[in-house]
Amino acid sequence: MNTQRAAWMFLAPAAIVLGVFFLLPVIGALVLSLTDYDLYALADIHNLRFVALANYWALLHRPLFWAALGHTVYFVAVGVPLSMLMSLCAALLLHSPLARCKAFFRTALFAPVVTTVVAVAVVWRYLFNTKYGLANVALGWIGIHPIDWLGDPHWAMPTIILFAAWKNFGYNMIILLAGLQAIPVELYEAARIDGASAWRQFRHITVPMLAPTLLMVGILTVSGYFQLFAEPYVITEGGPLQSTVSVLYLMYNEGFKWWNLGSASAIAFLLFLIMFVVTACMLRVERSEVRA
Amino acid sequence: MSLACWRIVVAVLIYACLVACTQHSGPNTLTFWTIGREGEAITQLLPEFERENPNIHVVLQQLPLSAAHQKLLTAFAGDSTPDMTQLGNTWLPEFVALGALEPLQARVANTKSIQPGDYFPSIWATNVYDGALYGVPWYIDTRLLFYRSDMLKAAGFDAPPRDWNEWRRMLAALSHPARGQYGILLPTNEYDQLTSLALQQPDPLLRDGGRYGNFESTGFKRALRFYVDTFRLHQAPPITNVEAGNPWVEFGRGVYAFYFSGPWNISEFRKRLPASAEGTWATAPLPGTDGEGAALAGGSSLVIFRTSTHKDAAWTLIEYLSRPDVQGRFYDLLGDMPPRRSSWSQGSLLRDAKAQAFREQLERVKPTPPVPEWEQIVNEMQLVAAQAVAGDLTIDQAAAEIDRRADRILEKRRWMLDHARPTTSAPP
Numbered sequence: 001m002n003t004q005r006a007a008w009m010f011l012a013p014a015a016i017v018l019g020v021f022f023l024l025p026v027i028g029a030l031v032l033s034l035t036d037y038d039l040y041a042l043a044d045i046h047n048l049r050f051v052a053l054a055n056y057w058a059l060l061h062r063p064l065f066w067a068a069l070g071h072t073v074y075f076v077a078v079g080v081p082l083s084m085l086m087s088l089c090a091a092l093l094l095h096s097p098l099a100r101c102k103a104f105f106r107t108a109l110f111a112p113v114v115t116t117v118v119a120v121a122v123v124w125r126y127l128f129n130t131k132y133g134l135a136n137v138a139l140g141w142i143g144i145h146p147i148d149w150l151g152d153p154h155w156a157m158p159t160i161i162l163f164a165a166w167k168n169f170g171y172n173m174i175i176l177l178a179g180l181q182a183i184p185v186e187l188y189e190a191a192r193i194d195g196a197s198a199w200r201q202f203r204h205i206t207v208p209m210l211a212p213t214l215l216m217v218g219i220l221t222v223s224g225y226f227q228l229f230a231e232p233y234v235i236t237e238g239g240p241l242q243s244t245v246s247v248l249y250l251m252y253n254e255g256f257k258w259w260n261l262g263s264a265s266a267i268a269f270l271l272f273l274i275m276f277v278v279t280a281c282m283l284r285v286e287r288s289e290v291r292a
Numbered sequence: 293m294s295l296a297c298w299r300i301v302v303a304v305l306i307y308a309c310l311v312a313c314t315q316h317s318g319p320n321t322l323t324f325w326t327i328g329r330e331g332e333a334i335t336q337l338l339p340e341f342e343r344e345n346p347n348i349h350v351v352l353q354q355l356p357l358s359a360a361h362q363k364l365l366t367a368f369a370g371d372s373t374p375d376m377t378q379l380g381n382t383w384l385p386e387f388v389a390l391g392a393l394e395p396l397q398a399r400v401a402n403t404k405s406i407q408p409g410d411y412f413p414s415i416w417a418t419n420v421y422d423g424a425l426y427g428v429p430w431y432i433d434t435r436l437l438f439y440r441s442d443m444l445k446a447a448g449f450d451a452p453p454r455d456w457n458e459w460r461r462m463l464a465a466l467s468h469p470a471r472g473q474y475g476i477l478l479p480t481n482e483y484d485q486l487t488s489l490a491l492q493q494p495d496p497l498l499r500d501g502g503r504y505g506n507f508e509s510t511g512f513k514r515a516l517r518f519y520v521d522t523f524r525l526h527q528a529p530p531i532t533n534v535e536a537g538n539p540w541v542e543f544g545r546g547v548y549a550f551y552f553s554g555p556w557n558i559s560e561f562r563k564r565l566p567a568s569a570e571g572t573w574a575t576a577p578l579p580g581t582d583g584e585g586a587a588l589a590g591g592s593s594l595v596i597f598r599t600s601t602h603k604d605a606a607w608t609l610i611e612y613l614s615r616p617d618v619q620g621r622f623y624d625l626l627g628d629m630p631p632r633r634s635s636w637s638q639g640s641l642l643r644d645a646k647a648q649a650f651r652e653q654l655e656r657v658k659p660t661p662p663v664p665e666w667e668q669i670v671n672e673m674q675l676v677a678a679q680a681v682a683g684d685l686t687i688d689q690a691a692a693e694i695d696r697r698a699d700r701i702l703e704k705r706r707w708m709l710d711h712a713r714p715t716t717s718a719p720p
Contacts, residue, residue: 039389
């Protein structure tokens with residue numbers, strides 16, 4: 001009995017902080033999402049109307065929400081594999097016994113992660129300028145016509161994916177590198193004695209041994225990429241033709257630009273629901289693979 | 293756990309800031325928020341004010357334009373508004389609806405130095421809601437044409453356009469898309485240009501007292517058609533201002549013959565173009581549908597918050613900033629145009645030929661509809677217009693879509709007007 005009370009006392013500070021700064025706001029947001037809290041309600045709380053699920057219903061009928069969801073899924077579906085592939089390749093190269101100046105390259109490849117999004121986004125905006133950007137100049141050398149990277153609705157999202165992948169791959173690379181270093185060298189030795197090629201070593205030793213790390217990195221990256229916001233906010237402001245509006249960007253606009261906190265909260269909960277389902281599916285796939 | 297630790301650290305920091313802020317404001321300390329570039333220029337006007345009024349100390353906080361709107365709303369929600377602020381006149385209706393602003397007509401009536409009749413009437417009117425005055429215009433903003441007079445002359449036009457037909461002919465003569473030359477730059481993510489054209493029409497932009505959109509009117513469709521045709525005829529490139537990059541230099545190079553923008557660009561052009569180019573460009577009032585046209589009445593006002601405890605000191609500062617000589621210096625510092633006629637009859641404003649087109653147009657400006665939702669509606673208007681420019685929608689489809697979106701945004705306002713409670717402040 002006494003130990004239980006002691007345990008609660010030790011837990012209390014963290015529980016109170018979590019309750020006040022996390023649980024209460026979440027409950028508050030849930031309640032908000034059932035009302036039409038807006039500018040008029042801010043002026044006088046009597047102007048607040050309880051609308052039940054009308055915010056959710058209206059969102060599901062709003063083309064922009066589906067478009068934003070489409071853009072976000074596009075970003076996740078292309079961005080996550082690309083970013084993880086870049087991380088894995090970089091980690092493998094750094095881990096290779098042939099690599100020289102490892103510390104330098106590790107730092108250099110990790111550098112984009114610690115830069116400020118806004119500062120590098122401005123640089124990228126220049127790099128991908130249609131007329132004067134280095135990207136189009138480089139394409140010109142190999143005879144490809146200039147691409148309107150940030151002005152063409154079809155190219156803006158790929159540009160943003162490229163930017164996000166470049167900005168974030170270093171972080172996963174460090175985690176994967178740690179995972180690679182944890183694989184016992186004896187396994188490779190044994191495989192070499194058995195005459196396994198480099199590819200088969202990778203396929204049958206590296207990948208299975210790295211699988212738990214890869215899954216964790218995958219889940220973290222997916223949930224991070226679903227929250228796409230800063231990149232379109234800084235580079236394209238959601239344009240051109242709203243082709244880079246993500247779900248979170250839409251929520252920000254609704255909530256903090258137009259002060260429609262009711263519908264903004266509804267967007268937040270829908271996004272939470274989607275991320276919850278996707279992450280749960282990934283965990284389930286992992287579990288079934290472990291069993292198999 | 294580390295997340296929880298961070299939260300405690302943040303909470304402590306916020307508390308420390310709050311304590312520091314409250315200690316900072318003494319009995320005669322006036323907090324004044326400025327938005328954008330005005331904040332830098334005003335630091336040069338304040339020393340004289342503090343010399344004249346030694347008992348008032350002004351604490352200035354400069355907000356960037358992109359964050360100002362939400363910062364002001366958040367301050368209102370959190371009961372931490374300053375004593376006074378600069379407020380764009382499209383944001384004024386929101387803060388009036390919130391009941392955040394102090395009515396000022398009694399103070400104006402007791403002040404000799406601020407004469408309502410001396411102000412351009414449309415600009416003064418944007419500060420009046422239901423007969424009550426909530427702000428004093430500080431500077432004025434309207435959109436008109438900057439043009440390359442040398443290029444027009446070379447193409448056989450001696451004067452800037454007077455109406456849309458003439459304008460269209462000039463745009464056609466000066467556009468060579470194959471060479472990367474266009475008649476005009478109209479960034480597809482800026483709504484001021486289309487709004488200016490729409491305000492020239494006799495039809496109001498909203499109908500039934502701001503209950504519904506009126507974008508399917510003949511007038512708005514005429515404006516939208518002119519706007520969209522400019523792109524379809526390749527007289528303007530369909531790009532946003534993000535891609536336009538450095539329009540000043542491109543205007544100087546002759547990439548654009550016309551540039552549709554506001555007063556601050558007079559000084560921008562002088563700063564960015566060589567002095568020898570001064571004679572190659574000029575400004576002209578916006579051409580109307582058939583002859584002299586109206587234009588957008590924008591700008592900022594000075595307002596006092598209802599919760600302020602230094603209203604008299606704030607009013608003293610407003611009086612100081614409204615003096616014609618101070619407004620003249622403000623123009624010299626920044627290029628912000630004064631809203632009073634007497635400020636225009638002195639100093640460099642009187643002498644500058646490029647400012648005179650603005651002076652002429654200011655007599656004809658028209659305000660946007662005074663509803664709190666206007667900014668949101670006009671954003672949607674521009675998004676749909678950009679779709680029409682891209683060829684995804686016809687003019688009729690675009691007009692209907694803008695009306696549909698405007699009506700959705702105005703739903704709460706209709707409910708408010710129909711359920712107006714006598715005790716609370718009704719929206720304007």
